[in-house]
Amino acid sequence: MAEPWEEDEGPVKKFMFVNRKAPYGTIYALESLEVVLISAAFDQDVSLVFVDDGVYQLKKGQTTDGIGMKNFSPTYRALEGYDIEKLYVSKESLEERGLSEDDLLVDVQVMSKSEIADLMDDQDVVLSF
Template sequence: MSEPWEEEGPGTVKKFMYVNRKAPYGTIYALESLEVVLIAAAFEQDVSMAFLDDGVYQLKKGQDTKGIGQKNFSPTYRALEGYDVEKLYVEAESLAERGLSEDDLLVPVEVMSREALAELMNEQEVILSF
């Protein structure tokens, strides 16, 4: 019998990537992805999140949703570090097309080229797309 505070070690560790391609608020995808990542973080896998296409808008600084009556979930991206989700990749081309730069983002990320991100996707064992 194990006590509830005794932690079980992780089983097989797999490389999981959550691919985020949707803007926040207009659809539920961004929030759903974030919730799944937070829940799955308990399973101690090798988790990364990629932000490309309109997904880069999820990380835009200065979101203020008071006017639209929806919850502003952008502060939650800053909690990911505490959940040991530290690999956040942002596609450089997606930022550039939108006139954004790394300074516009609300968490520290690694900006990389589409080519490099494609390589990284190839290395994953599980890819979850939102």
């Protein structure tokens, strides 16, 4: 028997979530992640962009005991199970911060801002955080 979510549910749109803030200082990163998880229920074409300080959301080794906040970075590793596999990270933003792909806790596609811009142009909906 097919599961309800395997049935055809109409047109698929392209949704891009653009993440530009480091985690913890503001609520943007966590809010974005929660909306992304919810959006997974709607079977849409979802992609995540990490640019500017947003690349720090994916930084390995986040330890939040000292600031008394929940470390939500392990949740990015759950995205694959939610069939969200398009994670794009700006090469420039990594380099400006002395980071490389090895510093990130999930598999991503590192690309230039102009490549990301072209993907952005191609979206039905862009959600900005």
